[in-house]
C-alpha cells in the first residue's frame with residue numbers, strides 16, 4: 001500500500017487542465033491508497049525554472065477574501081473526487097483511496113482564525129503555512145537554485161497563533177515551502193512531530209525548497225517525517241528541469257535522509273500533477289517501478305513498507321491525536 005505526501009490534482013482539475021499523474025482509475029492496480037490532496041490557491045503565473053541556475057521572484061500575496069473564495073471552489077472539486085475523506089490513519093486501507101484535506105498556504109484563513117473551525121469541520125487535517133508566497137502568517141522560500149532556504153523573516157504573531165491552534169485541533173502543520181526562520185519558529189512552538197510533506201535533501205540538491213541537514217536532524221528528533229518530492233528540479237544535483245531524470249534520483253534522496261535521520265523518518269511526497277517528475281515514473285502507474293528501485297537500492301521489505309506507508313500512518317496518528 002502506498003500513501004503519498006502531496007499531490008496537486010485538485011488545482012489541476014479546478015483549472016480545467018488534463019490529469020498528468022494522479023489517474024485514480026489506476027490506483028487499485030498499483031496499491032495507491034491516497035494521501036495528502038492539496039488545496040492550492042494559484043498565483044496568476046506559476047513559476048517554472050527555465051535554466052539550471054535561477055532566482056524567480058515570489059508571486060504577489062493574495063488577499064485573504066479572494067483566496068477564501070477560490071479555496072471554496074477548490075473544496076468543491078475535492079468533494080467531487082471518488083475518494084474517502086481521511087481523518088484517521090485507519091481510513092487508509094488497501095483497495096481504496098483516502099484523501100487528506102490539505103491547505104497549501106493559509107491565505108484562505110482569516111488572520112483572527114475565525115474560520116479555522118469551519119475548515120476543520122470540512123475535514124481539514126493538514127495545513128502548510130505558506131505556499132512560498134508571503135501571507136499574514138509566514139514567509140516562504142522563493143524558487144532559487146542554488147540557494148539556501150534561509151531567506152526572509154520568521155512567523156508573524158498570527159502565524160504563531162495558527163501553529164498553536166493547529167496543535168490544539170489536531171491539524172498537521174506542514175513545513176514544505178516555509179523559509180528557514182519560519183521552520184525554526186515552528187520547531188520551537190509546535191507540540192506535534194515536524195513534517196515536510198514534499199521536500200528533499202539540500203545536501204544533494206541545493207534548491208531553496210530543500211531541507212538542510214540541521215532541518216532534517218530536527219525533523220528526525222521530533223519523530224516527524226520528510227516526504228521525498230519527485231520534482232526533478234528538487235532532486236537533481238544540477239537543479240535542472242530534465243524529464244529524462246532517472247528514478248534512482250528519488251532513491252538517492254530516500255537513502256540520504258534514511259542514512260542521516262533513520263528509515264522511520266522518510267516517505268513519499270510525490271508532487272504529482274504539480275511538477276515535472278522523472279518520465280520513466282510518469283505518475284501513479286509507475287509507482288511499482290519506484291518500489292523496485294528502492295529494493296534494488298538495498299531496502300528490505302520492512303524498510304519499503306515504512307517508506308511507502310507506515311511512516312505516514314504513524315505521523316498522522318501522532319499529529320491528529
Ligand SMILES: [Zn+2]
Nearest residue numbers: 104177198274
Ligand atoms: Zn508545493
